[in-house]
Amino acid sequence: MSIRAVSPSVDGGRYPAKTSRGETIVVEADVFADSHDLIRAAVCWRRPGQRRWTEAPMRPLLNDRWRGEFVLDDLGRYEFRITGWIDRFGSWQRDTRKKLDAGVATDVDLAIGAELIDDVLGRATTEDADLLRALRDQLLDTSADADQRASAPLSPETGELVARNDERRFATASDRYPLRVDRERARFSTWYELFPRSTSPDPARSGTFDDVIDRLPYVQALGFDVLYLPPIHPIGKVHRKGRNNAVAAEAGDPGSPWAIGSDEGGHDAVHPELGTMDDFRRLVAACDDHGLELALDIAFQCAPDHPWVREHPEWFKKRPDGSIQYAENPPKKYQDIYPLDFETEDAEGLWNALKGVFDHWIAEGVRIFRVDNPHTKAFPFWEWCLNALLDEHPDLIFLSESFTRPKVMQELARIGFNQSYTYFAWKNAKWELEQYYAELFLTEVRDYFRPNSWPNTPDILTEFLQHGGRGAFVQKLVLAATLTANYGIYGPAFELMLHEARPGAEEYLDNEKYEVRHWDLDQPHSLAEMIRLVNRVRNENPALQQDRGFALHAIDNEQLFAYSKRDPQSGNTVLVVVNLDPQWKQAGTTWLDLGALGIERDDQPFTVHDRIGGARYTWHGRSNYVELDPNVSPAHVFVVEPHPA
Numbered sequence: 315m316s317i318r319a320v321s322p323s324v325d326g327g328r329y330p331a332k333t334s335r336g337e338t339i340v341v342e343a344d345v346f347a348d349s350h351d352l353i354r355a356a357v358c359w360r361r362p363g364q365r366r367w368t369e370a371p372m373r374p375l376l377n378d379r380w381r382g383e384f385v386l387d388d389l390g391r392y393e394f395r396i397t398g399w400i401d402r403f404g405s406w407q408r409d410t411r412k413k414l415d416a417g418v419a420t421d422v423d424l425a426i427g428a429e430l431i432d433d434v435l436g437r438a439t440t441e442d443a444d445l446l447r448a449l450r451d452q453l454l455d456t457s458a459d460a461d462q463r464a465s466a467p468l469s470p471e472t473g474e475l476v477a478r479n480d481e482r483r484f485a486t487a488s489d490r491y492p493l494r495v496d497r498e499r500a501r502f503s504t505w506y507e508l509f510p511r512s513t514s515p516d517p518a519r520s521g522t523f524d525d526v527i528d529r530l531p532y533v534q535a536l537g538f539d540v541l542y543l544p545p546i547h548p549i550g551k552v553h554r555k556g557r558n559n560a561v562a563a564e565a566g567d568p569g570s571p572w573a574i575g576s577d578e579g580g581h582d583a584v585h586p587e588l589g590t591m592d593d594f595r596r597l598v599a600a601c602d603d604h605g606l607e608l609a610l611d612i613a614f615q616c617a618p619d620h621p622w623v624r625e626h627p628e629w630f631k632k633r634p635d636g637s638i639q640y641a642e643n644p645p646k647k648y649q650d651i652y653p654l655d656f657e658t659e660d661a662e663g664l665w666n667a668l669k670g671v672f673d674h675w676i677a678e679g680v681r682i683f684r685v686d687n688p689h690t691k692a693f694p695f696w697e698w699c700l701n702a703l704l705d706e707h708p709d710l711i712f713l714s715e716s717f718t719r720p721k722v723m724q725e726l727a728r729i730g731f732n733q734s735y736t737y738f739a740w741k742n743a744k745w746e747l748e749q750y751y752a753e754l755f756l757t758e759v760r761d762y763f764r765p766n767s768w769p770n771t772p773d774i775l776t777e778f779l780q781h782g783g784r785g786a787f788v789q790k791l792v793l794a795a796t797l798t799a800n801y802g803i804y805g806p807a808f809e810l811m812l813h814e815a816r817p818g819a820e821e822y823l824d825n826e827k828y829e830v831r832h833w834d835l836d837q838p839h840s841l842a843e844m845i846r847l848v849n850r851v852r853n854e855n856p857a858l859q860q861d862r863g864f865a866l867h868a869i870d871n872e873q874l875f876a877y878s879k880r881d882p883q884s885g886n887t888v889l890v891v892v893n894l895d896p897q898w899k900q901a902g903t904t905w906l907d908l909g910a911l912g913i914e915r916d917d918q919p920f921t922v923h924d925r926i927g928g929a930r931y932t933w934h935g936r937s938n939y940v941e942l943d944p945n946v947s948p949a950h951v952f953v954v955e956p957h958p959a
Contacts, residue, residue: 315353315398315486318344322761323491329728330391330492331761334501337860338383338882343488345398346378352401352408354477357382359394359493372396389708392493399485403430403476407468414468419460427467428453434479442479449475494704499539499682500711500732500764502859504795504849505609505802506538507771510546510588511568512831520568520830523589523597530604532835536809536842537849541601542609542684542802544772544827545571546594548578548585550617553640553649557829558816561649570827572613572686573650575620581612581671591678598679609713610675613686614668615641616652622667623652629664631655656692669699676703682711688726689716700730713766727763733800738767738793739776744875744894748866751797751877755864764861767794767801770808775822778896780813785896785944787811788844792926792949795848796890797877799861806833809841851925851951856881857888865910871902874940878910878954887912887954889922893942901941908936911954922952 320343322331333339345355358367372382386392406427413419431450435443449467452458466472513521513529526543533541549569556563563569571585578586584594601608616622622629623638630652631639641648658664672683688696703710714731716723727734736754741747754765769790770779779786787808794801803809807822810833814823824831835842852858863880869891878889889911893900906913913920916935923930926947931938942948 315347315400315484316345317355317396317398317486317488320396320488320491321758322493324728324758324762327489327491329762330494332494332496332500332732332764333386334496334498335387335389336385336498337501338385339394339493340381340383340862340882341372341394341396342375342379342381343372343396344378345372345380345396347398347400350405352404353398354401354404355380355382355396355398357384357394357396358487359384359386359392362391362393362492367395369397386493386495389495389497391705392495393490394493395490396488397482397485399480399482401477401480403427403434403480404473406430407473410464411468414461414464419464421456421460424453424460424463424467427464431467431476434476434481437481438479442475445475446479495708496711496732497709499607501861502799503540503711503733503766503802504538504852505540505542505766505768505800506533506536507542507544507802507804508533508806509571509772509826509831510543511571511585512826512833514830514832517832520587522587523584523593527597527600530600530606534604534606536845537853539606540609540682540802541606542682543611545574545611545613546584546588547571547574547581548576548583549573550576550619550650552618554617555648555650555828558823558825559646559828561647567828568830570650571611572615572827573617573648574613574615575617575622577619577621580616580621581614582674595678607682608680609682609684609711610680611686612671612675612683614654614671614691615686616654617650618652620652626660626663626667628660629654629658629667631657653690656695665695665698668695669702672699672703676707676710681707681709682713684713684715685731686715688714688731689718689722693725693729696726696731697729704730724759724763733764733766736765736767736798738765738797739769739771739774739790740778742778742894744872747793747875747894751864752866755861760861764800765798767798769794769803771804772807772822772825772827774820775813775815776820780815780820782896784811784839784841785893785948787841789892789894789896789944789948791841791845791848792890792951793892795852796858796879796888796951799859803845806835809845810835810837811839811841847926848951854925855886855888855953856884857886863887863910865907867907867910868905869902869940870905871900873900874902874942876904876906876940878907880910880912885912889952889954890949891940891942891952892949893944896944896948899941899943899945901939904936904938904940906936906938911956913954913956919957921955921957922950923955924950924952926951 341357355372356369358369360367370384372380428450510526511520513525550573554563554569556567641651711732713733714726857879867876869876873895876891880887
């Protein structure tokens with residue numbers, strides 16, 4: 315018996331595949347044996363270290379490929395394997411039916427079946443044993459003709475009765491493959507980022523945690539469920555940056571929150587201007603009251619006056635002149651930030667201190683962390699740290715903020731990060747969107763990499779948003795919210811459609827990273843209502859709450875992009891068509907993959923209900939006309955409703 319090409323399998327089982335509580339886990343493998351005997355297969359799972367396996371049957375597909383499914387309701391680590399064995403009774407049923415049909419079955423042929431039933435009697439329950447004896451006796455009753463004697467023993471029900479009592483002689487088990495079960499929000503989440511210091515209603519002062527609490531009804535009403543805050547720690551005063559990343563700060567400049575640490579504390583402290591730890595705790599509780607979770611930024615870097623610089627100089631890299639190396643991304647220089655040296659001789663002390671930062675905020679009730687630039691820290695550290703934390707607290711969620719080479723981003727996902735930023739912000743053309751999301755959703759990458767799409771961040775204002783107008787912002791919103799089950803925006807900059815960039819850069823002019831902003835949220839051009847609508851559609855349609863069941867659809871216009879997502883459990887299906895041209899009306903004709911939409915026949919009519927514009931259309935077959943004007947709406951988000959077959 316051979317068992318090959320098992321999925322999901324991340325690097326042959328080196329790393330766990332990701333799933334979430336209540337999500338259907340689909341396992342496949344090539345299972346085959348020599349000879350012409352029929353085989354059976356099962357997928358088995360358990361907690362590591364447990365003795366007993368739970369199992370579910372697998373069913374054959376094509377070309378010796380088998381599939382099985384199961385659902386896990388508890389968080390944490392699991393392992394699964396596949397077992398295959400010869401189905402001797404099923405093989406006898408098949409061969410005997412052929413002989414009966416040909417009129418060549420003999421008493422000996424039926425007696426072989428009786429012997430196979432005898433073989434399983436000793437393991438059968440009392441109820442099953444009574445049924446099996448009756449079937450055996452029927453096969454041995456030579457007073458009846460062969461067809462009568464074999465009718466019940468050859469039934470599928472008898473096949474299943476024998477199979478569940480079979481000893482599975484010479485069964486083969488595959489290697490064990492790890493799984494990690496996360497909570498639902500790792501699979502489906504909607505993030506809103508804001509700077510606490512920019513939430514004050516009074517232009518004369520900076521915002522506080524209390525001001526953030528006052529902002530929660532606004533965030534909740536937009537339909538978000540994760541409120542993400544940039545670093546909330548004391549900000550360094552030495553080499554503090556000024557507005558628009560100026561090298562020298564002027565009096566009153568607040569500095570970048572990512573320049574962490576001063577004489578007021580480090581990574582386990584809060585900036586005094588934001589409030590106290592008691593104020594922070596009230597914010598965590600208030601988020602919960604509003605159906606939100608608070609996500610904190612973890613940036614493992616230090617300002618020159620961070621306490622660690624004084625207490626642990628060995629954790630930082632020295633230059634030949636004796637000074638500490640500050641962060642650089644040529645031509646950019648970050649004199650206000652010292653990277654940590656993961657080649658330090660005190661690696662154990664550094665690693666424990668960094669894990670201690672997470673431990674501190676976990677103890678304060680935080681369960682979601684956005685991790686800044688994890689690709690600049692050692693992979694072994696992340697594998698050790700994240701696995702230790704997830705084993706202690708399996709409800710934690712870690713978002714990797716890494717915009718670097720694809721294989722590096724994928725490695726971070728393999729070694730523990732639950733979610734990952736993507737290149738979504740820069741994917742504008744149809745061909746690159748199709749290519750990118752086919753890789754994320756239709757290859758083995760989907761087993762461990764959960765994409766989280768952001769059209770903007772405090773560091774990212776793409777040329778597309780700089781010049782595309784309202785149509786560009788709405789287009790990117792719809793794409794982010796419907797392509798991936800996890801997405802987020804940096805606001806209020808996004809809903810107010812800020813698009814002025816610092817000259818020569820894809821960064822915001824008057825960047826909020828370096829100054830306090832005071833936002834007028836009630837501006838008439840705000841996208842708040844559109845964001846609220848899109849998030850409501852996400853919450854009402856299970857197809858958009860997971861990244862399985864993704865399909866691309868052909869359409870004869872390079873400015874129109876069509877794709878669908880189908881929830882395997884409910885059958886809920888959403889078809890999205892987006893005009894990628896933010897300025898001009900575009901039209902085209904689809905060539906739909908009807909099977910991906912749950913449509914059984916080419917001539918079966920179906921209704922598509924546009925949840926953005928509200929219109930309903932009855933479509934027939936693969937070919938359908940679509941027209942989208944970005945000045946009205948750049949996208950259709952259709953819920954597909956098949957008519958009775």
